[in-house]
Amino acid sequence: MIKSKYNVIGVMSGTSLDGIDLAHITFEIDRIWTFKIHNSETVSYTEDWKQKLSNLVNFDMEVLKKIDEDYTIYLSDVINDFLRKYQLHNIDAICSHGHTALHQPENNITYQIGNLPKISELTNHLVVCDYRTQDVKLNGQGAPLVPIGDRLLFSEYDYCINLGGFANISSELEHKRIAYDICPVNIVMNRFANALGYDFDKGGEIAKTGHINQNILNLLNDLDFYSVIPPKSLGLEWVDTFVFPILEASKLSEATILRTFIEHIAIQIANAIQTNSKVLFTGGGTYNDFLLERIKAQKVFELIVPSDEIVEYKEALIFGLLGVLKLRGEVNCLSTVTGADYNHSSGDIYYP
Incomplete structure (x- = not known):
């Protein structure tokens, strides 16, 4: 589908379980890509879904497949509500990441729920989804996928860092895009804020009242992952195995x-x-x-926080772009980022 202008819905659900991010975006190509976000919102998960999604790594494959079917229906309902709310018509594609259930690239496993073909039937739209599976089959990490968007949409920055469930970073090095997961962020901090009855530590106010335990800090900083050369990526399984045991003990x-x-x-x-x-x-x-304050205290650099719209919906925006690139048959997955055998155009296309 080669055009100069695309009208799409980008859909993203991250490991921090904040909810489902949806953005209605127009992309236009005239030598370089430009974009406009028209409407965007986050649909919070119900407690039931939050509970299920936080335990996906503990279910066997039969249970996961049933959850996948249910989640695909749920996700389709959320997308349809968004389309109705903003009276959106003439959409070229719904470009959806789904939600990561399993991510073990070292075992050639990655599984995102909500990417079943039924999603196109239920939304009555062309759907591009499941961007990670092909990359893992090509011996890649299947992550991170956002860096192609950083290169095409945010090239004026030396680095793009996303602080979500995990912190990930993207930059150009000798004309190659390099990107990887740095460390866990909200996936850890939200858990301990939850224990105090809060969804998250607003502004870092709770953290401010605590003190640094140097022994625990050393144990965290000494984890093997941090000495591994990229490409590398993190998943909930790694946090469950290495981080939570240190903190809880x-x-x-x-x-x-x-x-x-x-x-x-x-x-x-x-x-x-x-x-x-x-x-x-x-x-x-x-x-x-408080987190930004502590980051700035470590090194001299220019820290830029863009508009709230981009802060909150950059991943939905870029998954929209990945879908457009897939429709055009263009590279949307970089081997220098994921470690795959070669650059490729990843994702499945489903027609209603």
Whole structure:
């Protein structure tokens, strides 16, 4: 589908379980790609869905497949509500990431629920989805996928960092796009805020009341993942295996765990960027003022936070672009980023 202008819906659900992000976007190509986000919103998960999604790694494949069917129906309902609410017609494609259930690229496994062919039938639209599976089959990490969008839409920055469930980074090095997951962020911090009865630590106010436990900080910073050369990516399984056991065995207060973990994040992010660079920060973690303060304290660089629309919906925006690139038969997955055998155009296309 080669055109100069595309009208799409980008859909993203991240590991932090904030909800389903939807954005109605127009992309236009005239030598370079430009975009406009017309409407956007996040649909929060019900407690039931939040509970299911937080335990996906613990279910066997038979249960996961049933959840996948249910989630595909649920996701279709959410998309249809969005289409109706904003009276959207003439949509070229719905470009959906789905929700990651399993991510073990070292075992050639990645599984995103909500990407069944039925989604196109239920929404009555062409759907592009399941961007990770092909990359893993090509010996890639299947992640991160956003860097192609960083290159095409946000090239004026030295680095693009997203602070979501995980922090991930993207940059150009010798005309190659390099990207990888840095460390966990909200997937850890939200858990300890939840233990105190909060959805998240607003502005880092709880963390501010804690103190840094140097021993725990050292254990976190010494985890093997941080010495691995990219490409590399993280999943909930890694956090369950290596991070939560350290934090929970410490028996420290939630405030001290949060304070220590924020310092850990700040150190790892500072290690990933160069002095005096220009860095774009997006994702829910950018609303944690204390976290940004601690990152800035580690190194001299220019920290840029864009409009709320881009902060919150950059991933939905870029998955929209990945879908457009797939429809055009163009590369949307970079081997320098994921470690795949070669650049490729990833994703499945379903017709109603």
